[in-house]
Amino acid sequence: MTDATDQHTPDLHTPDLHSPLHDEHVALGANLTSFGGWLMPLRYTSDLAEHRAVRAAAGLFDLSHMGEVEVAGPQAAAALDHALVGNLSAVTPGRARYTMICAEDGSVLDDLVVYRLAPERFLVVANASNAPLVTRELVARAAGFDSTVTDQGAETALVAVQGPRAAEIVTGLVAAPDDVQIVRDMKYYAAAPVTLTVGSGGAARVDALVARTGYTGEDGFELFVPADRAAALWRTVLAAGEPLGLVPAGLSARDSLRLEAGMPLYGHELDTTTTPYEAGLGRVVKLDKVADDGTPLPFVGRDALAARRQSPPARVLVGLRGVGKRPARAGYDVVLPAAGGETRVIGHVTSGAPSPTLGYPIAMAYVTPEMSAEGTELAVDVRGRPEPVVVVPLPFYRRPQNS
Structure with a gap:
């Protein structure tokens, strides 16, 4: 996922949007960067320190640039089954699912996390610069279903607490004792409405959707x-997390963390030239979806994806471990060395960086099978x-x- 985010170049004629936390980032001295049409923190201190804090203790991320779209109504599940590649009808209330929205040709328009908040209410979380497209597509694909599609991005903020001490930090903010146990026992890819204490002395309250999801490879919560x-x-x-080692973390650390965890980033491992199968994510495509009466359920892109599953891939997404110290970067050619110093291009790098945790360069790349x-x-x-x-x-x- 998601989380995720993407690195599409924003329209240079459109001012970057500001997160509701923009003033907080400025006060902390963050290095801000244009990202997915938003002005977001790249780092606060150093990429390495923020990355290591998440692996050792916890990091706090602003994800308010992500898009949130509510799909609600008696046929909300059916509308999403038609619109997305996953079987959203099978998701029980209080759980979430990683899925994708594809074009008719099977190419990936965006990867998403969908939360089922109630039997007739879902929250779709889209990547930043893809959010308007996802909203438009959901509106169009839900036509004819008894459901409504509402863009809630402008009124919603999203922060993530990630790392081995995340549960300790988040449960310390939960107002009701019963809710503390709910959060502590929450499974991965689950969510629940919880009231949190905020402000000086915890005197104020804020209603939050707390989800045990994330994009770092660590335990963590998204609020x-x-x-x-x-x-x-x-x-x-x-304030609550600082004594436990929590630090604010920016986009750079988030990218190196998700790369170590092998998580795809839209615009790199996923785009409109790729289907879920090339990316090794064919498991999210549910070709066997059926309607309530047992008949096969068509969804956008199904025929192309069914054909793609039966054909041999032209390329495969793999992990690469660097033997030396110079890291591969996105866009670099993957080559097969040959006698006499000649090389043959057999793929390209989609993401690459030195791994702070592992101590050597890592990359993801598409190569020939x-x-x-x-x-x-x-x-x-x-x-x-x-x-x-x-x-x-x-x-x-x-x-x-x-951990």
């Missing part, structure tokens, strides 16, 4: 709150010099089981 309460929540989380086996020795053309890499399984990093 959806009204935009006008976001600043009070942000300051409260910072015959070069995708674990242990295959390849190279990446790094500014004219082939740097050796080895194909490895994704993800690169898994959090310890006891």
